[in-house]
Amino acid sequence: MLKFFISAFLIIFFFSGNSAIEKNENLEIKINWQENVSGDFSFTKNWDYxxxxxxxxxxxxxxxxxxxxxxxxxxxxxxxxxxxxxxxxxxxVDTTHLFHSIKSKTNSYEWSGTNFITVKKIGRDTLYCSTDNNAATHSSLILKIIKNKCIPEIELNSISGSAKKQIYVCKKGDIKIDKILWNNGILKAKFDLIFEHPENPNKPLFWKGKILTQINQNRK
Known part of the structure; x- marks a missing residue:
């Protein structure tokens, strides 16, 4: 009888543990490929030092x-x-004109804005995209694009005392990518993403905006 209760407890613990892990896994969003992603992308004419x-x-x-x-x-x-x-x-001193590659908004922590995103090909069918942080912005949008799927997350490297990197996983969202430009080594996209917010579950984090930039083909 004792063995029965122990076995039952272990089974319940195992499955409940797995459920918790699955619940917090990053959501894979199916990419909405389009012949032309419309909208105002004139922000790419702006630049900063x-x-x-x-x-x-x-x-x-x-x-x-x-x-x-x-x-x-x-x-x-x-x-x-x-x-x-x-x-x-x-x-x-580098005084290059850096043209903007992203226009977005978010309610993430320690974010005062960013105008740049790095897009790098790290495998045959895989892209890794991350927005640049700066002196006042410590939350970065990460987009892992694998074939027809996108895995978004927010990465917070706080300066407010927490030594750990905080990851906020995506709950749902939509991303549209221009297929023609993609085939020519350019990422043009519109996205609207919702993320889990454990600190305040009733107020999810969001990140939405537009991207237009060259894809770095160097995998090193």
Whole structure:
């Protein structure tokens, strides 16, 4: 009789444990392939300098906080870059125009906005997409695209004291991808995603927006 109760308990525990795991697995969303994803994608005409780069009071492109240490010696006490140091300064500091690749909104934690997403091919049928974080944004949208499925999640690397990375899994959503541009190495997509929110289950997290960017074909 004792063996019977022990066996029954283990069976119940096993299946209840599996149910909990399955409930929290990332949802695979079927991709809605389209001949043309319509909408306003003019945000890709906007650009920013790399983070920390700005135009100083003297009309020079300078940087603050993210500069190579040696550039400090190339400025006077007012922040003006010495004329004879300009060429070397711009060899060290990246002043590239970075064109926006995503326009989106979310109610995720520690998010003040991002204009960039990295899209990389990591396998024959697999893409890994992640929005860029910055000094004020620590939540990143992750999209794993495998053949005709997309697995979205939100990754939070908080600076508010928690040392652990927090993952919020997708509950439901929709993603449309332009098939013609996809075949030409470009990701053009519209998405509307809902994520689990364990801290406040009655108020799910969301992330919605548009993407238009080149697919990095380098798998390394």
């Amino acid at each position: 790399p983070e920390g780069v700005y135009r100083n009071d003297f009309g020079q492109l300078s940087c603050d906080g993210f500069c190579p240490p040696e550039t400090d010696r190339m400025k006077d006490e007012n922040g003006r870059i010495f004329k004879d140091s300009l060429a070397r300064f711009y060899q060290l």
